Amino acid sequence: MSSLLRKMASKKQRATEILLILKRLYPGATCSLDYQTPVQLLVATILSAQCTDERVNKVTPALFQRYPDAAALAYGDRQEIEELIHSTGFFRNKAKNIQGACRKIVEEFDGEVPQRMEELLTLPGVARKTANVVLAHAFGILAGVTVDTHVKRLSQRLGLTKATDPIRIERDLMKLIPQPDWENFSIHIIYHGRAVCAARKPLCGECQLAHLCPSVQAG
DNA sequence: ATCCCGAGGG
DNA sequence: CCCTCTGGAT
Numbered sequence: 001m002s003s004l005l006r007k008m009a010s011k012k013q014r015a016t017e018i019l020l021i022l023k024r025l026y027p028g029a030t031c032s033l034d035y036q037t038p039v040q041l042l043v044a045t046i047l048s049a050q051c052t053d054e055r056v057n058k059v060t061p062a063l064f065q066r067y068p069d070a071a072a073l074a075y076g077d078r079q080e081i082e083e084l085i086h087s088t089g090f091f092r093n094k095a096k097n098i099q100g101a102c103r104k105i106v107e108e109f110d111g112e113v114p115q116r117m118e119e120l121l122t123l124p125g126v127a128r129k130t131a132n133v134v135l136a137h138a139f140g141i142l143a144g145v146t147v148d149t150h151v152k153r154l155s156q157r158l159g160l161t162k163a164t165d166p167i168r169i170e171r172d173l174m175k176l177i178p179q180p181d182w183e184n185f186s187i188h189i190i191y192h193g194r195a196v197c198a199a200r201k202p203l204c205g206e207c208q209l210a211h212l213c214p215s216v217q218a219g
Numbered sequence: 220a221t222c223c224c225g226a227g228g229g
Numbered sequence: 230c231c232c233t234c235t236g237g238a239t
Contacts, residue, residue: 052224090225127226
């Protein structure tokens, strides 16, 4: 066996070990966005860009009460939607994308969120991260690994990828993690990123992954 | 000043 | 590759 292959195998084992520990640490961890339907999950995920899930969950109840489905959102009042989602940031882009995506869902996909990656990616404001979240949690379809800011940061710190581009990071992770665990990995990494491995002040001293982490620091 | 379940445009 | 869009918390 070449040294390259050995390296790959050990990295794969490390990824498996990491996920095992995180599953024990955060049992029952799931998508932390609140939603009732696939359309609502899609909208909540669009809103989650550069914004905490907690903050998204504060605006979606009023948004979905006023505009409960794709048709209501698509043909609703742009300014009112902007006001309802204002505190999530990027509110003009997000409102435009939500309405554009919902209009396309109504007019081209028969009012249903498409269940294929290729189709989801044609919706405005939807790229791989959002598509992966919707496919996994609304439909149970594991098309890829959700790479958000936490997955990116922790995957790099844990030495699972050297890439900086989310697409390449996703490709690396898809090779390291067995498909049934693709979304589990993202969810658990996100929990750990919020609770322990924060961007600014990682708590390496109390990190259960420290023995597997090449970036662990004292303190 | 930096970060939060990003995406699109140049 | 770069830049822009945005508010709220730390």
